[in-house]
Amino acid sequence: MEGATAPFYLPQGDECDVFAAAAENNLPLLLKGPTGCGKTRFVSHMAAKLGRPLYTVACHDDLSAADLIGRYLLKGGETVWVDGPLTRAVREGAICYLDEVVEARKDVTVVLHPLTDDRRILPIDRTGEELEAADGFMLVASYNPGYQNILKTLKPSTRQRFLSVAFDFPDAEREIDVVLRETGIDADRAKGLVRLANKLRALKGQDLEEGVSTRLIVYAATLVVQGMPIERAIEAAMIEPLTDDEDVKTGLLDLVTAVF
């Protein structure tokens, strides 16, 4: 089933084929790459193309297994069980996307293990159920290996349960295309913004922890299309989000003047 309204996604390589093959064969998929490089868009695009419902969970350090599985809630004086997004996906044969999975609490990985081997089961301790994943259920997770946090990486026993695809920012030609199609900005300024982004990315590790994401270039172009002067749009979307250090900011703004 091909969804007519799949959100626009420009492939960087053969990732759509890998996703489709993983979906076809009931294999879980891990997307590795920096924030804002298109992972979430890719998953929504593929879910629509394959005609499967999608449950997306943005993981954070307080997210526990119960948030994914479900819990008893008090409703009108009665306690009723309410499925979490993972349980719903397992029952319905949907795709469950755990964005930034390493951020979640450790008990989440325990839940993922029986779902990512050929048993494909989700034990729900609180209700005593053991759900077998419906046809079509697929687990997709993402993480950013760039964060140098030794405490927050996936354990080999978890990561070796997933097929993995590495993502990075698209090459300049593709990134210009994305910015054009996402915002409708003119080609000259799209090229300029991408050129600037690549200069800023080259500073990663020296003055900057993270480079400019494709998302931020799209934001800058959106502001420009709305009528904001380009220097101001760049400052708000591509400089301020990167650093709080005034000296670094001044240096980056000089770079802007050199490119535009």
Ligand code: ADP
């Ligand atoms: P991530 O999940 O990797 O943090 P997103 O998928 O949210 O990043 O991407 C951020 C934005 O960048 C998207 O909303 C979209 O505008 C744009 N984008 C990045 N890469 C692509 C791509 N390959 N095709 C289409 N849009 C893209």
